[in-house]
Amino acid sequence: MLSTPRQRTHRPESGHGSNRWAGAFSFEGYGAVITLRASDASVLAALPRVLPPGARPSGALSFSRAADALYSVVATPATPTRGVAPAHVLFEGSRRIAESADLDALLARLESEVHFKVALASRTRLFVHAGVVGWRGTAILVPGRTHTGKSTLVAALVRAGATYYSDEYAVLDDAGLVHPFARPLGIRDDRGRTHPVSAASLGATVAGAAAPVGLVISTRHVAGARWRPTPMSPGETVLALLENTVAARRRPADALRMLGAAVAKARALRGVRGDAARVAEQILASSPSTST
Numbered sequence: 258m259l260s261t262p263r264q265r266t267h268r269p270e271s272g273h274g275s276n277r278w279a280g281a282f283s284f285e286g287y288g289a290v291i292t293l294r295a296s297d298a299s300v301l302a303a304l305p306r307v308l309p310p311g312a313r314p315s316g317a318l319s320f321s322r323a324a325d326a327l328y329s330v331v332a333t334p335a336t337p338t339r340g341v342a343p344a345h346v347l348f349e350g351s352r353r354i355a356e357s358a359d360l361d362a363l364l365a366r367l368e369s370e371v372h373f374k375v376a377l378a379s380r381t382r383l384f385v386h387a388g389v390v391g392w393r394g395t396a397i398l399v400p401g402r403t404h405t406g407k408s409t410l411v412a413a414l415v416r417a418g419a420t421y422y423s424d425e426y427a428v429l430d431d432a433g434l435v436h437p438f439a440r441p442l443g444i445r446d447d448r449g450r451t452h453p454v455s456a457a458s459l460g461a462t463v464a465g466a467a468a469p470v471g472l473v474i475s476t477r478h479v480a481g482a483r484w485r486p487t488p489m490s491p492g493e494t495v496l497a498l499l500e501n502t503v504a505a506r507r508r509p510a511d512a513l514r515m516l517g518a519a520v521a522k523a524r525a526l527r528g529v530r531g532d533a534a535r536v537a538e539q540i541l542a543s544s545p546s547t548s549t
Contacts, residue, residue, distance in 0.1 A: 283315035288380030289325045297332040307368035325378040376503040383515045386501040387427040391420035395471025396435040400501040406478035413537035415461035433518030434467035475527035484536045486526035494525040
């Protein structure tokens with residue numbers, strides 16, 4: 258379980274010469290440069306799992322202001338006499354953002370932080386909080402933040418035969434095409450805990466190329482609801498996507514231009530939904546294709 262960090266934990270040094278660090282590395286993703294480091298060798302070996310799809314090693318370590326973010330994982334030893342259990346503490350710069358005795362939970366938080374930072378700092382793409390699948394040569398976007406049920410709907414869509422792009426971000430280029438961001442799906446269990454699930458385990462094919470947007474589905478789960486969607490205008494569609502665009506305030510002109518290009522030839526529907534499997538079949542049956 259993650260918790261709010263307590264004041265007993267020391268801050269990491271800002272420099273990279275300290276022998277307290279087991280190692281560090283920098284990577285570049287979509288124009289953003291981020292550095293990760295750990296005080297424990299086993300944790301350092303696990304850090305690559307949090308990298309976003311498409312990340313590449315950076316040419317040199319960057320601890321300066323040239324980097325968009327520095328994340329550190331510090332292992333704190335147990336102190337039996339004080340009743341303090343061993344834990345790992347996550348820092349962004351010198352700011353403590355989480356700690357946990359469960360390393361997997363801490364790495365899941367780090368992955369979310371890293372992906373969001375890349376989405377925010379990207380200089381080459383526009384990131385929209387959305388699930389994305391491919392169908393008949395076009396992309397279906399399901400915009401929404403955490404807890405709106407988009408991952409569940411994406412999982413149902415790929416089980417029904419759609420191609421997997423992402424359950425986290427729609428990554429748009431200048432022409433409005435959607436590129437794959439195929440991280441493992443984050444599926445919640447009955448206790449509300451999120452577990453990574455590979456697209457292959459759902460029988461899905463992972464997309465390998467960008468696609469034009471054919472359909473935008475603005476929806477949220479309501480138990481027992483029937484799928485009776487209503488059409489959205491192009492302006493309403495852009496606004497629905499803009500509300501979920503990570504860098505909307507940083508890059509408003511780019512956001513409006515790229516979103517406008519993305520939905521120029523797309524249909525859009527909104528409405529509440531019930532069971533994801535049934536709705537997925539209805540969505541795919543009504544989805545347009547590049548040939549229509």
